[in-house]
Amino acid sequence: MRVQIAIGLLGFFVSNAASQATALLPFSIIGGLDAVTLTDCTGANNLANCGGTISVNGYTITIPKNTLVAFPAAFVPFKQLVAKFNTAGSGYAGLEVAIDGNVKNSVHIAxxxxxxQFSLEINMGKIESLATNGAIKILNGPTIRINDPNAVYSAGYTLDPFFTADDENPSIIAFSGASMCVPRSATDAKCPQSNRPTGNDFFIPDVTKLVPFRIGDHLTFSGRKVGTEVICFEIVVENVQVRTRGTQSSFIRVEDAIIGVFTGDANAEMADTRFIGYFSDAAATASIFALDVDPCTGRETERLVGNAGVRNGDIRNKWLWRADATTANQYTREYIIKSNGGQTQMTGNSIVVGQYVQPVTEWIMPEANVPGLELPSYPFEKFDHLVKGAGPFVAAEPDTIFGPLDPFPGATQPVATVCSVGNTDNLGEPVAAISPADQTLIAGSLVTLSGSNTNAALPNGNLVFTWTLVTGTLVAGVLKDATTPRASFIAPQVATAYTFSLNICVTGSATRCNTKTTTITVQTKASNAAVTDVVKVESFTWVSSQSGTISVSFCLQTINTDFVDVYEAY
Structure with a gap:
């Protein structure tokens, strides 16, 4: 245990007590993105899950490692956002960002x-003309296109995939949630005219096919302005009602997914949770599940949280599920709404009729309900996707496992799950590394041996770590955690040198191994009169009311206090 020394007006004292819990202060910031940087993202750490910082409204905000940035219809690793921001002509400087986080040790952590581009941006207009290349001319308005990198809804658009439309959980839809499309030709089999009967209120002939747009359709659309065009990630055809019969799977539209976050703070007010949407079948019902993600495999498990049906007498087939934030809950990044009438796979794309995977559209954090008190911190420890991680993220290179946010914007840093893979035959050999390479410390210090495997393809869960003392003598049991990446011991009160080897092997193999050595030099005052301890100031507090007090907390590198001189202060 480190020795902490608190300094006050009444004098000095030595204490082994744990430091006080770090106070967390909440923050929410919306503004233009001014700058981005990556932190510790070179060499062996140059992975897809790197963190860094952003500058917004004069704030520098730490973006933790493993952060996924929420675009309108996609999640993107922060590292990829940085690369796009720094690409000439990207236009990402000045985009609107929204950050919720906590201030921890005077650092804003997201x-x-x-x-x-604009979170509340919305446009409306009627279709004047359609082109087979995907262009949609709005009457007395702009030309728009669907941001459609996989060409599901149109001829395709690939220039800005981060602002894509969702082509698995459709964001290009009729009022009821049926998927719409721009025909690529008069005989487009993926967007057949036969699936659009006469009129604007009809039963769909084939739920496995998309429904084509037509001139006169009244659109509500959102997108990003690029040149003179608006590249859309969301379109709703407000005046087209596509219905399904009881023998067909029901389309599901989700309008809002709002979660009021629970806290146990008695001085906080909490909002309720509301999921709102529409069905294409007036008799449809649905179940709502949280999607829990295995942090190692990415496998999703459905956890039932509620049920929904059409509200009595609502001719729009509107459904609503509401829950009060009265009990502790674990939140997830995405929820799935599944029709109880079954699901049907569409032809030629990844859309499944009868279900909809929906990220949360708005998190409502706890608010203080007693004026004059400190605001309650945001309880990110209740967000499973932040505490455990997103797992192997397919859009990252090369399938990096995204673990807990690091640093975590809560009081305690979560411990990442140690993952393993089923077959390591083609993943190469482990590569041992020790940081720092060698150390010189004073007697009584806590010596930490920090090793790692730099072959990112081999997870620690498939490896065996062994620290061995090669030269020098230690009493049995002094070396702790010798079969983990981080071993430690307290340096004895003698000037000497130790050599340790770190051996890393693939589990079950005696040949797929790699070894690295490190030298630890221990000095004493007798062996080196100039040797000094390292003092680190950990906190400073000043409270003044006329006479006032001042206190400083700092820690020493040494565990043994033979070298600590303690004086009384006057």
Whole structure:
């Protein structure tokens, strides 16, 4: 245990007590993105899950490692956002970002991070003309296109995939949630005219096919302005009602997914949770599940949280599920709404009729309900996708496992799950590394041996770590955690040198191994009169009311206090 020394007007004292819990202060910031940087993202650490900082409204905000940035219809690793921001002509400087986080040790640390051109941007207009290349001319308005990198809804658009439309959980839809499309030709089999009967209120002939737009359709659309065009990630055809019969799977539209976050703070007010949407079948019902993600495999498990049906007498087939934030809950990044009438796979794309995977559209954090008190911190420890991680993120290179946010915007840093893979035959050999390479410390210090495997393809869960004392003598049991990446011991009161080897092997193999050595030099005052301890100031407090007090907390590198001179202060 480190020795902490508190300095006050009444004198000095030595204490082994744990330091006080770090106070967390909440923050929410919306503004233009001014700058981005990556932190510790070179060499072996140059992975897809790197963190860094952003500058917004004069604030520098730490973006933790493993952060996924929420675009309107996609989640993107922060590292990829940085690369796009720094690409000439990207236009990402000045985009609107929304950050929720906590201030911890005077550092703003992000928990939730979303980005858009304008979060409340909305447009409306009727279709004047359609082109087979995907262009949609709005009457007395702009030309728009669907941001459609996989060409599901149109001829395709690939220039800005981060602002994509969602082509698995459709964001290009009729009022009821049926997927719409721009025909690529008069005989487009993926967007057949036969699936658009006469009129604007009809039963769909084939739920496995998309429904084509037509001139006169009245659109509500959102997107990003690029040149003279608006590249859309969301379109709703407000005046087209596509219905399904009881023998068909029901389309599901989700309008809002709002979660009021619970806290146990008695001085906080909490909002309720509301999921709102529409069905294409007036008799449809649905179940709502949280999607819990395995942090190692990415496998999703459905956890039932509620049920929904059409509200009595609502001719729009509107459904609503509401829950009060009265009990502790674990939140997830995405929820799935599944029709109880079954699901149907569409032809030629990844859309499944009868279900909809929906990220949370708005998190409502706890608010203080007693004026004059400190605001309650944001309880990110209740967000499973931040505490455990998103797992192997397919959009990252090369399938990096995204673990807990690090640093975490809460009081305690979560411990990452140690993952393993089923077959390591083609993943190469472990590569041992020790940081720092060698150390010179004073007697009584806590010596930490920090090793790692720099072959990112081999997870620690498939490896065996062994620290061995090669030269020098230690009493049995002094070396702690010798079979983990981080071993430690307290340096004895003698000037000497130790050599340790770190051996890393693939589990079950005696040949797929790699070894690295390190030298630890221990000095004493007798062996080196100039040797000094390292003093680190950990906190400073000043409270003044006329006479006032001042206190400083700092720690020493040494565990043994033979070298600590303690004086009384007057």
């Amino acid at each position: 928990g939730l991070f979303s980005i858009s």
